[in-house]
Amino acid sequence: MDYTRAGARLQVLLGHLGRPSALQIVAHPVSGPASPANFCPEQFQYTLDNNVLSLEQRKFYEENGFLVIKNLVSDDDIQRFRYNTSIYGFNKSLHYMDVTVTPA
Numbered sequence: 001m002d003y004t005r006a007g008a009r010l011q012v013l014l015g016h017l018g019r020p021s022a023l024q025i026v027a028h029p030v031s032g033p034a035s036p037a038n039f040c041p042e043q044f045q046y047t048l049d050n051n052v053l054s055l056e057q058r059k060f061y062e063e064n065g066f067l068v069i070k071n072l073v074s075d076d077d078i079q080r081f082r083y084n085t086s087i088y089g090f091n092k093s094l095h096y097m098d099v100t101v102t103p104a
Contacts, residue, residue, distance in 0.1 A: 046065075047058045053067075061067050 044058055044062055047053060047061055049058075053061065057067060
């Protein structure tokens, strides 16, 4: 991996986020591995305690980085979205920077 290029990308990303430069970021050691058994609500880093998400949803998001909300989008909407993407050609293969992505 080209670390100079990765460092430059990190600088740009941190600039967009309004964070300090990569040279000022310091890793801090932890006392042990994190696990759900010692998961403490005071350690939530990415969610707010505002009654929008349940404690279980917050824990899942903190551990996995995403939420699954069943039936959020109706089956009819999903079928409509599939149809719309097919007529506009979004289901064709995409080639970018020596990587080809083919839809399932």
